[in-house]
Each structure stands twice: as structure tokens, then as C-alpha cells.
Amino acid sequence: MQQVEITREYIEEVEEAIERKDSAFVLSTMAEMHPADITTVLYELDTNESKYVMDLLPPEVGAEILSDLDYDIRTDFLGYFTSEEIARYINLMDSDDAVDILNEQSVQTREEVIALLDNEEKAEHILDLLHYEEDCAGGLMGKELIKVNLNWRVRHCIEEIRRQAENVERIYTVYVTDKRDILVGRVSVKKLLLSRDDTPVKDIYNPDVISIESFRDENEVVNVMQRYDLEAIPVVNIQGRLLGRITIDDVVDVMQEQAELSRQLMTGITENVEEDDSVFRISRSRLPWLVIGMVGGLLAAQFMGVFEADIAMLPALALFVPLITATGGNVGIQSSSIIIQTLSSNVVIFENFAQRILKLVLVALLNALIISALVFAFSYLFRHELKLSIVVSVALFSVVILASLMGTITPMILDKFGINPAVAAGPFITTANDLLGLAIYFGIAHLLYEM
């Protein structure tokens, strides 16, 4: 099976088949498709058409499609399903996906669906998982895993794995627990296959197993799994009891969300929009930051108004305003970006605070010197006004230093107060640096020209 290409013509063909209620055509065309591809087709159909297709598809395929859908679309879409229908799909999902979907429903629907589940073990798992916050390790984990007891032999393990594996899509590691269900180690399927039937688990298991407590933040889960190159991580409670496991695909999703979020914060787009969303939605997602930038610009105008007499006397002063604001903005974004990366990656930094600030000041000094020397040379070359060139380059020097400090310290302060420091990387820091740069520039000009 290669990936299929979904063309506009194909979508139209499917739409026509749905219109004439040609269920045979719809079923046969989708029989060979991967659920992820059917999901793409559904995105192009309207809700009623999608519901028609879902009702035709085998419930296992429907369950995969529902797990796959974007959560905002899914919430709307599931409004078209009865609780019985939802329960039929939930029965066939991994417990972590099931809980994600149930968390999006109203309390009433959720209770109804859980009461309707045939699979009692699944219902129990789901009730258990609903207790955890969504963005912690407990909220990411599923209950499906394979565990064996420390005191068993390989033969017993293989039998148990055969039995447990019916409910577990991917095995990864087999976890070893003691009789109180405390996680004590792991053993790979490979190791079990390579061992003799009567070998005790005790003799072949590996006691080094990296686990994570259920209350840990999802970022910590991502960092630990990436650092130790894990494809699955067991989740334990504070006593070390095995509660569930998180698999790499969920971590990939979290990474994607994080990358998406930081992109949004850096560009000041406040909603998760894509190019094929509606005009109003795209417009609305962009406006808040544009308005903030506008307010910043109007404040800058008010502020420069104070120096209107200076500009009237020396209009050349106005020419360097874009240079000052652009440089302040660029330096601020660069500085904030590097500190945000450090803050979010849990990198161990052995330099203490004073050393870090010192280094930062040194980098800023060096770049400020180079930039302001270049600007001095060029501006003098072009305009032959010594005093103006001095004002511009001294102002630029101060702007680079101050914007570096602002760009570094703002994210650190936000982080201390528990605010995502990445919000500082966007239009906010740029706007603040614009104002700061103008204040320095006109302040210095006012002083040097003794206006």
C-alpha cells in the first residue's frame, strides 16, 4: 500500500455517490484506504456527508478516524452522533484516545457514553484516567500495557503476553512488577523469545527502567523520552506502582503542538488557524496582535510628539527612526529567542545568574560596538553631518544593549511568574523595544544638540 493521492476529482466523485446514496461505491472506494486518508477525505466533505460515510464504515475504522480528527472539528462532528454510537467507537479505542474524546463532551454525554460501554475493563480504565489533568503524564498515558510478575518463568510470561496482547496494539517493552504492582524493571519481547521456557524472569529482567510520575508536566515527559530515546515510558504513582504508559506517538503530537504554539506566539497569531479556514476566522486570529502593535505605534507617535519641535528644527533626525526601531526589534527577538530555548529545554546550565548576565552584556557590547561603528561610518559618508552621525551611533549603541537586556530579562521574569516565556518573543517585545529605542534616540539627540 502506497499513500494515495486525494484529488479534487475524487472528492467530487465521492460527493456525488453520497448524494445518490450509493453506499456500495463509497464502501468499495474506501475499503483499501488507510483511515488517515479517509480522515483527509472527510475534512473536505460537509458534516452530513461525513456522518453518512462514518455510518457505512466498519466501527474499527471509524474509531481510528475519530482518534485522528482535530479536536475542534471532532467536538462539532460528534454532536451528530447518539451516545450509543459514540460508545460503540469508544469501545474500540485505546483508553488514552477514548479519554481525550470524552473530555471534550458535555458531562451528560460523557456519563451516558461510559454507562453504555460493553467492555467493562475499558470503562474502568477510562474512569480511572478521567481523574488526571490533560497536560500531565497521567493525562497522556493509556492503561494498555503488558506486564509480567517478577516471580514468573518465561513460559508463563509468553502465555500472559498472548492473553494481554489482545488489548494492546503495540507491545514495546514488557514491564516487570512485584506482587504489590510496584514497577521493578523491564524485559524485552526479544529477550523472552531468546530465552529458554523455564528461565525465571528474575534471571533475565533488566532492573534499569526509566519511569515518570503521573503528576509530571507533559513537557517533562517529552524531555525525558527524547533524552533517553524511549519509544514508551511507564507512568507510576508516588509509591512506584505501575499506572500506565505513554507511547512515542503521543509525544510526537505534544512536540507538534509545542512547535505550533511557539510559532503562533512568535507571529502573534492567537488561534490555531490553517490556510483553509474561513476569512473571518483567519482575520480574527490576527487582529489582537495587530491592534496591540497599533496601540504601540500610536504611543510612539504621542511620545515623539514631545520632540516635535526638535524634529521641526532638524528634520534629518526623523530619517533614522526606522533604523533605531528595526535594530531594537531585531536584537530583542534574537535575545529572547535564545533564552526561551534555554528555559523550555531544561538544559542544565552550570553558569550562575551573574555569569550569564555578564556574558549577555559582553555579547551585546560587542555587537553594539560593531553595528554603531558601521552606522557612524555610513551615515557620515552619506550626510557629512558629524553631530548627527554621533547622535545616531550613540543611540544605536544604547538601543542594542538595552534591547538585549530586555529581550533576556523579560522571558526570565515571565517564566518566574509561571507565564509561558514564549509570549515575550512576539510583537510584545518588538513594540516595547520600539518605544524604548525612540526614548533613547530622542533623549540623546536632545542632550547633544542642547535643544
Add this chain to the structure above:
Amino acid sequence: MQQVEITREYIEEVEEAIERKDSAFVLSTMAEMHPADITTVLYELDTNESKYVMDLLPPEVGAEILSDLDYDIRTDFLGYFTSEEIARYINLMDSDDAVDILNEQSVQTREEVIALLDNEEKAEHILDLLHYEEDCAGGLMGKELIKVNLNWRVRHCIEEIRRQAENVERIYTVYVTDKRDILVGRVSVKKLLLSRDDTPVKDIYNPDVISIESFRDENEVVNVMQRYDLEAIPVVNIQGRLLGRITIDDVVDVMQEQAELSRQLMTGITENVEEDDSVFRISRSRLPWLVIGMVGGLLAAQFMGVFEADIAMLPALALFVPLITATGGNVGIQSSSIIIQTLSSNVVIFENFAQRILKLVLVALLNALIISALVFAFSYLFRHELKLSIVVSVALFSVVILASLMGTITPMILDKFGINPAVAAGPFITTANDLLGLAIYFGIAHLLYEM
């Protein structure tokens, strides 16, 4: 095993032990550590100290550490090793990691190391993998995988898996090939475990297997694996012959690199620097974009110089320059960011080019109307100069529309020419929009005031 915390005190203790050649202490303190944690320790030691530690550690641990190291640090570090020493580690690595390291070495070292490999199968795998470009599917794949023949029975498969598994760290799926080694399907270890010993593979294998051709770009690999939620993907040649497989951990690494790259492009930082790099390195990584921004600012000054007489006549005109440039910059970044996301994600967009541009223009019109109406109201409120307010709001209206178009079209053009469109998201678009915005603003002012 929980993750250890590596403290400054611990590093000092290790450094002192190395100084007094206390190999017993070093070995005992690291015996319980995960290789990824030892890597962190090595980053804090100098090269000679790190080499001392590497020589003490068991070669399997050393091999994992080498696979883990950042490639620029690794290249320097391996300069301290003889070809014999490198070969000893390479013998113990997966073929994909081995090839990554060999690609970083000089041709001479590479040839020497390969000639010195004990493991002939590994050497053959490596020679084969060296043919592929690094950033395509062939360059990401390893040769370690488990395959069975379509005509075997389960018993034979389990025996073969036991044999092959010695060289394969993680099994994931077992691939099924025909007698010409063409990939025809897959079968899970779970399925094999759940089947009777004499069942033919033919009866239980799954012919739906998503594979990728060796020449495909690494971004395509990431998209396919994510789309179909795969933990490993088989790589085939154009005839469908099974060549190797790519595992999810490599894809996670590619995703990380991409996120890192786009962050760098957006912030105009040209090298992969971290907060604990040297002052000069950090400074150098930031300068190029600062200089480009500076050139943009000087050009803006030159350009505004043309209107110096206008500014002298009406200094209030200068006050709105930061508003114009900031808004142009914000709109440009927002527009480019959304189109870059679409270009990089291979999302199927069913709207054609004309529809997309139309929608874009509508979003721009809507936001331009709102922003310029607000600015008109506020600027009139503050300054009571009707003509100036009209000039500013008309200019702003045009700037929002043009910056949206520029921000969207520039990445599309870059993409057409095979340049990473994300370069457009950084200071480049901001600088271009600054100049464009000023041109519009002063042009309109000049016209309306009939100066």
C-alpha cells in the same frame, strides 16, 4: 532508575578524580548512569578529561555516547581517537548512526575505520548506506530489521527472529518479503505469538504496508510517519525491494532539527548556538541579520531623505513612522508564517491559486479596514488634524494590504525556486516591509498635501 540530577559539585568531583587518575572512582560513579546522562557530564568536561572517561567506559556505553553527541562537538572529539578506537565503537552501533559518524570524518579516516571493522555484515551495511544523500530516506535508514519469507511457517519465523534479533535493538514490525526480496507485507510479533506454530505466514500476514522510496526527502518521511502514526517505516528501492527501515527516534530528531531551524530563520540567528557557547560564537551568529537590518534602516534613511523637505514643513508626519513600519512588519510576519506552514506540511489544499489569493485579499481588506478605522479615530482624537489622520489611515490601509501580499507571495516564490521559504519569515520580510510602508506613507502624504 530515575533520572539523575547532575550538579556543579558532581562535575567538580569528577574533574578532581580525573586529575588524580582515580579510574576506580570514575568507573563506579558512572556505572549506574544512563549513557545520555554521561553525555551531559562529558559536555562539562574538557576534551582530554572526556577522552580519559571514554577510555575507561565499556565500549557499548561509549558507542551510545558517541551516537548521542552533537555532531559538531563529536567531529572535534573524534580527532582525539585513533582509527582503531573509532572502529571498535562503530562495530557496536546501528548502521545508521555509524554512517552519520563516518560521514563527518575525512575520507582517509573513513576508509581506515571501515577496513578495521570486525563485523563484516556491519561493514557491508555501512558501505551500502554511504551511497545515500544524508537528508533523504536512504540517508536516515538503518539496515537492521527483521524480515521473514512469505512461504515460511510461524515456527520457522520465530527461529529466524531469534537469530536476526541478536543484531536488532528494537523489533517493531516483522517485514514479509517474497523470494526476490520485494516487500509484500508485514506481520506483528504479537500476531506470530498468537498463532499456531504450523500456520503459514501467507495466512496471517498483512499485505497493507506503507513504505517509502529511498530517494524521498526527509520531510516527506516525517510527514508520512506522522500521518499514518508509524513507529517504523520500511525503505524500498524503485522496484519495491526492501532496503532498510527508519525508526521513529530518527524522525523525532529530524522534527527537532526542523523546529530549531525555523526558530533560527525567524529570529535571524545564523548558527546553531546555545546559551553556554562562547561570547564570540553567540555574537557572530547574531551579527549577519543585524547588519542586514542596519542596511535596511540606512536605506530607509536615504529614502526618507527625499522627503526631508516635507518633514521640515510638517514634522508631525514623522511621528507616525514607527506605526507604519511596525504594522507592516507584523502583518508581513503573520502572512508569511501561515503560508510557510502550509508549504512545509504538505497539506492538501483544494482551493486553487486564484481562490487562495482572493481569500488572502479578503482577510487583508478586513483587517486593513479595522486597523485603519481605529487609527483614524485615535489620531484625530489626539491631534485634531483631519488631513494628517486621513493620510495616516489611508497609508496604513495600503500597508496592511501590500504587506499581506508580500508576506504571502515571497515564500511561495522562494519555494518555487527551491529555497527554504522560512528564510522569508525573518528580518528579511520585516526590512522589506519597512521600506515598502515608508514609500506608501510618504507617497500618499506627498500627494494629499500636494507638497
